[in-house]
Each structure stands twice: as C-alpha cells, then as structure tokens.
C-alpha cells in the first residue's frame with residue numbers, strides 16, 4: 001500500500017467520522033426540537049383542557065346542557081349538565097338512546113320534533129325555543145332549546161348539536177306575569193267601572209270598553225282625545241285640579257265626584273280615583289284612573305232626600321225643610337239687607353170639605369192648591385206644608401209693597417177656579433192669607449208668629465182674604481165661589 005493510498009483512506013475515515021458527527025448533531029437537534037414541540041403541544045393541550053374545563057364549569061353553572069343527536073333526533077351524547085337537567089344520569093348505559101323530543105312534555109313533543117326536522121332539512125338553526133321537559137323524577141322543567149346542524153365535509157347533515165338551558169324560574173315568572181296581565185285585562189274589559197289612563201295634558205290614552213256601555217261613545221272616539229269635552233263644563237276645573245294635584249303630589253287622592261255627559265246628552269254622575277304609576281326611580285310612567293257611575297246612587301239619594309224633606313201628598317217642602325230654609329233665608333236677607341216676604345196660608349172650612357166630599361176629595365184639593373201656588377209663585381219662592389191644610393210661602397227678594405199683590409194673586413187663583421175632584425165633580429175652595437214683610441231684627445219664630453196673627457185676622461174677618469201684617473188688604477172673594485161649597489157647620493175660630 002502506498003503512502004498516497006493510506007492517506008486517502010485516512011481522509012475518507014476522517015470524512016466519515018465528520019459526517020457521522022454531523023448526522024448525530026442534526027439528529028440531536030431534531031430530537032431537541034421535537035421534544036420542545038411536544039412540550040409545547042402538551043402545554044397547549046393542558047391549557048386547552050383547562051379552558052374546556054372552565055367552559056364546562058361555566059356551562060354547568062349557567063345550567064346549559066349540551067347534547068348531540070343523529071339527524072332523526074336520536075340522542076348520541078349528553079354532557080353531565082344535560083343529564084342532570086333531565087335527571088337522566090343513566091342515559092346511554094347500555095340502553096338505546098331516546099329521541100330528544102321524547103324527553104319533552106307530551107304537549108311539546110310534536111312541536112320540538114318538527115322544529116328539529118327543519119334544522120336538518122333546511123339547515124335553519126333552532127334558537128332558544130322554550131319547552132317543557134319531563135324529568136326523570138316526573139316533575140316538569142322549562143328549558144330553552146337551541147340546535148344547529150352538524151355538517152360533514154360535503155355539506156351533508158350528519159346530526160344535530162344543541163343545548164338545553166334551564167329557564168324554569170324565569171319562564172314561570174313570565175307565565176305568571178302574563179296570566180296576571182290577562183286577568184287584569186279581562187277585569188278592565190269586563191268591569192262595570194271605566195278603567196282609563198290619562199297623560200299630563202289631559203289626553204285619554206286608554207279607556208276600557210265599559211266606557212261605551214256607560215257613556216255611549218265607541219272607544220275609538222275617545223282614545224287620544226282630551227277629557228274636557230266629556231265632562232260637564234262646571235266640573236272641568238274640578239277635574240283639572242284633581243289631575244294636577246295627583247301629578248304634583250304623586251299619590252292617590254280621595255275620590256272625586258263629577259258630572260259627565262253621555263253621548264245621548266244625559267248627565268251622569270261619576271266618581272273616580274286616579275293613581276300615579278311610578279317606575280323604580282320614582283319617575284312618572286302613567287296615571288291610571290277608575291271611574292264608577294254613581295248616577296243611580298245620586299238619584300236615589302236625591303229621592304230619599306226629597307222624601308225626607310217634602311210632603312208626600314202635595315210635594316211641598318215639609319215643615320222641617322221649610323223652617324230650615326226660612327232660617328237660612330232670614331240670615332241671608334239680613335246679610336245683604338234684602339227684602340223677604342212670608343205668607344201664611346190656610347184653606348177655609350177644610351174640615352167641611354172632608355166631611356162632605358170625603359178624605360180623597362180633601363186630598364185632591366190640597367194637591368190642586370199646591371199646584372196653583374206653584375203657578376202663582378216664582379221659582380225662587382218656597383212653599384211649605386206646615387201641617388194639615390196650613391201652608392206657608394217664603395218670598396225671597398219680595399219688596400213689602402209687592403207682598404200684598406202676590407198674596408192676592410194667590411188667593412184669587414184658588415177662589416176663582418173650582419178644583420176637580422176624583423169622581424169628576426168640582427168644588428170651589430178658598431184660602432185665607434196672612435202676609436208679612438220680614439223686619440231686619442226679626443228671627444224666624446217672630447216672623448212666623450206675625451204671619452200667623454195676620455192669618456188669624458184674615459180668618460176672623462171673614463176668610464177668603466189677605467191680611468197684610470194685620471191689615472185687611474182685600475175684600476172677601478166673590479159669592480159665586482162660595483155658592484159651590486156645602487153649608488158650613490159652626491166653626492170654632494169664628
């Protein structure tokens with residue numbers, strides 16, 4: 001072997017060693033890189049697992065149960081939360097999986113199955129469908145179901161991925177709220193009273209259908225309109241003040257009674273409460289009112305009042321009311337230095353009318369007498385029946401000089417025309433009148449006493465006449481009128 005050959009071999013060996021070293025270095029580097037990549041992967045995997053665990057815990061806390069199903073809705077997988085929501089921990093334990101819809105309450109089964117079919121056939125996701133599940137324990141729980149299609153690389157639906165979220169508390173509250181609202185709406189729409197809302201400017205923003213029943217207008221003619229045209233003009237300021245005070249004081253005030261015009265023109269009496277509706281921050285949301293028709297009560301009270309204060313036979317004010325009004329009128333006349341007249345009237349020989357023609361005839365004369373007085377007096381005058389056939393007329397504003405003429409007109413109105421009796425017969429009756437003008441310092445008793453004395457004088461001096469404050473003002477009535485009367489028995493006061 002030559003030196004040259006030996007050297008070549010040696011160089012080749014060196015090259016080989018160098019190559020082997022380089023390969024070992026590269027391999028070691030690769031191994032280091034692979035090891036680093038594996039460590040990174042493991043770290044990423046651990047982080048992912050950590051995130052997944054956090055997500056799983058978050059979903060469990062939010063009561064979101066995830067499930068997976070075949071395209072026909074048969075379940076394939078359900079996570080722990082889903083199993084716990086459904087109370088079906090044994091799902092899939094060797095037994096065939098049910099369809100998702102089979103876990104639902106019977107009334108919601110078909111609806112859910114149909115919506116899942118739509119997800120598969122039309123790729124349309126199902127989003128938050130509230131539905132009831134029947135849990136393993138038999139109780140029912142409201143969940144909201146969401147489902148999306150699971151597609152393969154060709155876009156074919158291979159199954160469904162979805163979740164059930166526990167919305168039981170919220171849904172039951174919502175249903176209770178809806179039921180309450182339905183109840184209140186029913187109440188508002190069928191109540192005898194009018195429920196309404198009104199804004200600060202006085203526009204009616206809602207009225208219940210009972211408005212039509214109580215006031216005649218169709219509801220659409222009222223909503224959006226100002227309340228004022230519906231209220232009696234005299235009561236508008238009262239109602240405006242009521243609304244303004246409710247808005248200002250933000251509280252329910254005692255009810256207000258006011259008059260409202262029915263569509264047919266009749267006046268109705270309403271009593272209303274107004275309640276301000278405030279939000280949590282105390283801001284005014286609306287003003288709600290409830291008005292009831294109290295016309296019947298008002299009319300009944302007026303009738304009771306009339307019965308209690310008026311004579312049932314003739315309709316004249318009874319003694320109590322007349323004396324009350326007289327007292328009031330005397331005080332008013334004194335305050336305003338106004339004149340006031342008083343007539344004391346007593347039908348003549350009334351006992352004889354009763355005795356001869358009967359009590360019914362006497363009643364007819366009393367009624368006719370009051371009618372004639374009504375025709376002869378002014379609307380502001382008051383006629384009262386003080387008892388039996390004795391009456392009194394109060395004449396506010398009558399000057400002393402006029403009183404005699406008024407009394408005479410009244411006397412003549414009685415004597416000059418016969419009274420119709422129940423059987424068709426007629427009868428002429430007369431009346432004696434004591435007329436006085438009130439004096440400024442006189443009280444009711446003194447005034448009545450003076451009028452009574454004048455009346456006594458009229459009777460004493462022959463009846464069918466007026467005595468003005470003790471002085472005979474007119475002569476006795478015509479003989480023709482007296483001719484119709486039966487012969488008089490002896491009279492005590494003569």
Ligand SMILES: Nc1nc2c(ncn2[C@@H]2O[C@H](COP(=O)(O)OP(=O)(O)OP(=O)(O)O)[C@@H](O)[C@H]2O)c(=O)[nH]1
Nearest residue numbers: 346347348349350351352354359362363388389493
């Ligand atoms: N029909 C009827 N009679 C009444 C009623 N109230 C009182 N009387 C009668 O009126 C009569 C009053 O009689 P008297 O007080 O004697 O007076 P008079 O007969 O009118 O005699 P003078 O007043 O003196 O002219 C009595 O017979 C009473 O019974 C009533 O509501 N209906």
